[in-house]
Amino acid sequence: MKFSEMPYNRVDFPAVIAQGKEIIQRASQAKSGEEQFEIHQEFYKLLDHVNTLYTIAHIRRDGNVADAFYEEENAYYDEMLPELTALGNEYQKVLFATPYRAYMEEKIGPVAFKSMELEMKCFNDSLIPLMQEENTLSTRYRKLIASAKIMWEGEELNLSLMSKYMRSSDRDTRKKAWAAYAGFFEDNQEELDEIYDQLVKNRTKQAQMLGFENFIDMGYCRMNRNSYTKEDIQKLRDQIKKVFVPLASKMHKNRQARLGVEQLHYYDIGVYFPQGDPAPIGTPEEILESGRKMYTEMSAETKDFFNMMMENELFDVFGRKNKATGGYMTELPDYGVPFIFANFNGTSGDVDVITHECGHAFQSYVAGKDPIKDHYRYLTMETAEIHSMSMEFFAEPWIELFFGERGEDYRKMHLEDAIDFIPYGTMVDEFQHIVYGNPEMTPKERRDAWKQLEKEYRPFLDVTGCKFLEDGRYWQRQHHIYELPFYYIDYVLAQLCAFQFKIRMEKDQADTWAAYMKLCELSASDFYPSMLKQVGLTVPFEEGCIQKIVAGLDKKLVQ
Known part of the structure; x- marks a missing residue:
C-alpha cells in the first residue's frame, strides 16, 4: 500500500x-x-x-x-x-x-x-x-531546532539546508555560512541549556527512583546493552584515544595539505577538496532512479527491496520549508515495510540516504520475512548500524552513478569522513558519561567538559572566531544527546565493523556480501558478540581490534 x-x-x-x-x-x-x-x-x-x-x-x-x-x-x-x-x-x-x-x-x-x-x-x-x-522536553528541543529560519542570500533556510553552503568550495562563503548557522544556536543558547539541564535532572531522578546510582546504568538498560558493559566501552574509548586519534590526525594533515591551508579551522569541517567536495549529479528524482539501478545490479534481494520502496511511496527525502531536520529509517509493522525520511540538500549527504538509510531499510525488509518477530524486535543499535554503514561501502562500485567523474573523489572523502567520525562519536559518548555521572554540573561546567574532550579527540581543529564553538556548544546540534542518551557509541561500534567489511570486500566481494546477508538475517536472534564471530568480524572493544583496523586503513590514506 x-x-x-x-x-x-x-x-x-x-x-x-x-x-x-x-x-x-x-x-x-x-x-x-x-x-x-x-x-x-x-x-x-x-x-x-x-x-x-x-x-x-x-x-x-x-x-x-x-x-x-x-x-x-x-x-x-x-x-x-x-x-x-x-x-x-x-x-x-x-x-x-x-x-x-x-x-x-x-x-x-x-x-x-x-x-x-x-x-x-x-x-x-x-x-x-x-x-x-x-x-515533552525532547519534543521541545526538536521543535526548537526545526524552527530555525536562517536568511541566506534572500532565501529562508532551515539548519539542514545550510549544510550545502557550510561545505562550499569558497572558504569565505563557508565562514559566513557557519556564522549564520552558529548564530541560531547563540540566539537560543539559554533555552538549549535549560532543556538539557532539565533532561539530565529528569533522567537522573528516574534512575534514582529505580535504585540506580545515576542514569548511566539505566541508560545502558534502555539501550538494551544485553551483552557488554560500560567497562567494555571504557576499554574501547581508551583504544580510540591511543590508537585511532593518531590515524585521524594523520588523515587531517593530509586533508590540510590537499586544501592548501596553513591551519584547519572550524569552517573547514567536512570539506575535503579545494575545488569543493563532490556533489551528486542530477535532480533528487534522478538520484532515486540511480539508487534503483544500483540496487537492481547489486543483488536480487536488493532489487526487490528498492522497487517495493519506490512503488509504495516509502521515501520522503526532498527538502522543503517546515519539514523537520535530520533523517531516519522507521518501520510500519502493520504493513511489513520500512520508511525513509530525510532532507536532500544538494550535498553528498543525499547519496548517504540512498546507502546508509537504505542499509537499515534493507535489513528490516530481509528480517521482516522471519515469522518470529522477536528475532528482530530486540535488534540492538550497534548491530543495526552495521547494516547501514556497511551498505555505504558495498555501494562504492556504483558510486559514479551519483557523482560522475568525481566518483573516486567521493570514495576518498567517504573513507576520510568515516575515519573522522570515530573520535567524534567516541567523544560524544564520553561526554554523556561525564554529564550523567555528575548530574549536578552547571551548564557551563558541561560546556567546559566538552571543550576539554575536543582537545583530546580533535586536536587538529581550531575553533577561534566562532563563539558557538569556543564556548563548547557544538554538542547542542547533536539531537542524539538530547533525545537518545548513550545511543551515539553504537555508530562507533558499527563503523568499526563496517571498516572490517570494507577491508575484506576488497579481497573477496562475494564472500563478504554473503557474510553481510547472514548478519542481516541473524538480526537479533543471537547476542552481538556471538553474531559478529559467526560472520567473521572481531568485536571492537576486544584488545587489539582497533590496532588491526588502523593498520588496514593506514594503507589507504593518500594525500
Whole structure:
C-alpha cells in the first residue's frame, strides 16, 4: 500500500489498555507452551498496530511541522505512550515468569528474555509522569531546532539546508555560512541549556527512583546493552584515544595539505577538496532512479527491496520549508515495510540516504520475512548500524552513478569522513558519561567538559572566531544527546565493523556480501558478540581490534 493511502486514526488508548490487560490475564493462565506462544503473538500484534498509527502520525508531522493536526497528535502520543510502555512491562513480567520458559525460549530465543529483563529493570509505573515530561522536553528541543529560519542570500533556510553552503568550495562563503548557522544556536543558547539541564535532572531522578546510582546504568538498560558493559566501552574509548586519534590526525594533515591551508579551522569541517567536495549529479528524482539501478545490479534481494520502496511511496527525502531536520529509517509493522525520511540538500549527504538509510531499510525488509518477530524486535543499535554503514561501502562500485567523474573523489572523502567520525562519536559518548555521572554540573561546567574532550579527540581543529564553538556548544546540534542518551557509541561500534567489511570486500566481494546477508538475517536472534564471530568480524572493544583496523586503513590514506 502507498504511504499516502495508509489510513490514520488516533489510537484509543483506554481501549488498547483494556484489550492488552485482557490478553495479559490469559497469558498468565496459559495451559501450554503452544498457547503461551499464540497469546504472545496476539499481544505484539496489538502493540504493532499502535506503533503503526503512531509512526504514521510522526512521519506526517515531521513532513510538515506546521501541520496543526499532526502536531496535536504527536503531543497526544508524548503523553500517552508511557502508558503503553507500562502495559508492555506488565506483559513482560508475566512472560518472564512463565512455567513454559524453556518452550518460549526455544521459540523466540534467549536474546528476547535478556532484553525483557533489562526493560523491566528500567521501568515501573511510578516513572510515567517523569517519562511524559521527558518526552515533552525532547519534543521541545526538536521543535526548537526545526524552527530555525536562517536568511541566506534572500532565501529562508532551515539548519539542514545550510549544510550545502557550510561545505562550499569558497572558504569565505563557508565562514559566513557557519556564522549564520552558529548564530541560531547563540540566539537560543539559554533555552538549549535549560532543556538539557532539565533532561539530565529528569533522567537522573528516574534512575534514582529505580535504585540506580545515576542514569548511566539505566541508560545502558534502555539501550538494551544485553551483552557488554560500560567497562567494555571504557576499554574501547581508551583504544580510540591511543590508537585511532593518531590515524585521524594523520588523515587531517593530509586533508590540510590537499586544501592548501596553513591551519584547519572550524569552517573547514567536512570539506575535503579545494575545488569543493563532490556533489551528486542530477535532480533528487534522478538520484532515486540511480539508487534503483544500483540496487537492481547489486543483488536480487536488493532489487526487490528498492522497487517495493519506490512503488509504495516509502521515501520522503526532498527538502522543503517546515519539514523537520535530520533523517531516519522507521518501520510500519502493520504493513511489513520500512520508511525513509530525510532532507536532500544538494550535498553528498543525499547519496548517504540512498546507502546508509537504505542499509537499515534493507535489513528490516530481509528480517521482516522471519515469522518470529522477536528475532528482530530486540535488534540492538550497534548491530543495526552495521547494516547501514556497511551498505555505504558495498555501494562504492556504483558510486559514479551519483557523482560522475568525481566518483573516486567521493570514495576518498567517504573513507576520510568515516575515519573522522570515530573520535567524534567516541567523544560524544564520553561526554554523556561525564554529564550523567555528575548530574549536578552547571551548564557551563558541561560546556567546559566538552571543550576539554575536543582537545583530546580533535586536536587538529581550531575553533577561534566562532563563539558557538569556543564556548563548547557544538554538542547542542547533536539531537542524539538530547533525545537518545548513550545511543551515539553504537555508530562507533558499527563503523568499526563496517571498516572490517570494507577491508575484506576488497579481497573477496562475494564472500563478504554473503557474510553481510547472514548478519542481516541473524538480526537479533543471537547476542552481538556471538553474531559478529559467526560472520567473521572481531568485536571492537576486544584488545587489539582497533590496532588491526588502523593498520588496514593506514594503507589507504593518500594525500
